[in-house]
Amino acid sequence: MKAFDTYLLDRAKQDGAHKLESYRKLGGYKGLEKVLKTGLTPAAVIDEVKKSNLRGRGGAGFPTGLKWSFMPDPAKDPRPRYLAINADESEPGTCKDRVLMERDPHGLVEGSLIAAYAIRAQAVYIYVRGEYRLSHDRVRDAILEARAAKLVGKNILGSDFSCEIYMHKGAGAYICGEETGLMESLEGKRGHPRPKPPFPAMSGLWGQPTTVNNVETVFNAPFIIERGGAWLAGIGTKGSSGNFLCGISGHVNKPGVYELPFGVTAKEIIEDKAGGIWKGRKLKAWFPGGSSCALLTGKDVDVVLDHDSLKARGSSLGTAAMIMIDDSTSIARVMEIIARFYDHESCGQCSQCREGTQWLAQIFRRIAHGKGQPDDIDTLDALAKGMAPGKTICALSDAAAIPTLSAVRLFKDELMECVRKQRDPLAVKQPEYAVAGGHH
């Protein structure tokens, strides 16, 4: 791997960087100061972010500057407006935002303030998944410290910019990571996604203009302001700028969350960072960006990690959470788990998704348990094609269909063999334990 400069995790690697004093010593709040003290206008901030080509790190890779520019002009639309930070981090395999929140929470506070300034939001809500207690407490404490130092609240740093930041907690539902599900949940309701349009920039939280951004996305903002959009645009590849946090989990020797520039190959990450596939085995399959993207095979490790290259391979960058699966592992087992997850998390509003995820889960389960039926593989394919693309209120249905289609395409023979033999030749004997009825 070629040498590269880091910035995302530099502070996080220092002990105690979560305190305001250390954060400041390490150069923190310089971006916000630059915005407020040199009189950068909100439009100028958006321009700089557009120049940087920053794309959202929450999974969809939407250009951040463009998203911010969708917020209506306050001269024409004086309604209150909000920024919601998506810290729900629930896509299987994904564990990166947590590192930033636990170890460098002021970076999130500063990034949120710059984003709020750009879209002229008077309040930020940080939606942290309920299980992330330490993340929640660290960010809450950072906000308290920042408020005491006049960095949050009324007339920040003596300017005429005022902005509050509030913490909010989820309670274990994956669907609340979807931006409109998140807004429903923030309003104290069930996390049922809303049909679009209207888009959040026109009608979001409480019907007001709202922008939703991922933690890592806004974390980039202070660096862009301080060093310039051109600086970030110069890192990475043509369509994907900057460094990103790559979580690598599963069958590697050194799983972890690593900071990398776009443009490194999967092979470099596996070998130079993650210490290779464990137990001397070979890589059979992998998800490049969480369980919602298409599986790739061991042969695909030459692919470069960025949005366009993974798309060209028929998968996607998603949350850049690489899940590595060695050659001793059964694909039926992997898909049994993935399908169960989407069935469990479907909110049930759309019939294609509600019924589809249930069927996928049942069929993968019976294939993995030696009870597959002759036309199961074809049924999986047909079901998944009926669930996506774009047939439902939100993309959870797609998220279940996409890995299914890839598994059926790449591992058809293996799945067929489980059906034919009425047992999964790669199944591992699982330990036994008693299960009580019910789920709570």
Next chain:
Amino acid sequence: MALPQDLVREFDELVKNYPEKRAALILALHRCQETMGGWISPDIMEDLAAYFALEPVEVYGVASFYPMFRLRPVGKHVVSICHNISCDLRGAQDVIAQVCKLTGAPLHGTSQDGKWTVATVECAGACANAPMFDLDGVYHEDLDAEKIAKILGAVK
């Protein structure tokens, strides 16, 4: 029954953070579960409904939607084991079996002495440190048999 006064005072502050009161409902449910016996009883739902000026069935609708809220009594300690993909690839099933054995609780149930409840959860965002469980709200990661025995053995 009524909500304890200190919780009411806490909620009175919380609702100020939002343009609409009910936005604080999920946070209020968390606080009730944390401080009032580890689960959301029908009484708590009625009290919250009164506080937020909602129908009890609406509070139930929210509480039952979110897996973190428990609508039945639980043991003194709750172990939530991730059984999603990154954890499964690194032995989550062995973790479940060992935890059930050591605690005497069936999966998704409570041990007879009422000390332990054991459940599975979906991906907890600790995938790079799999396998993992959450014990009473604290993450324990990079688990192996020895570590599990030590962690559970230290619980009173």
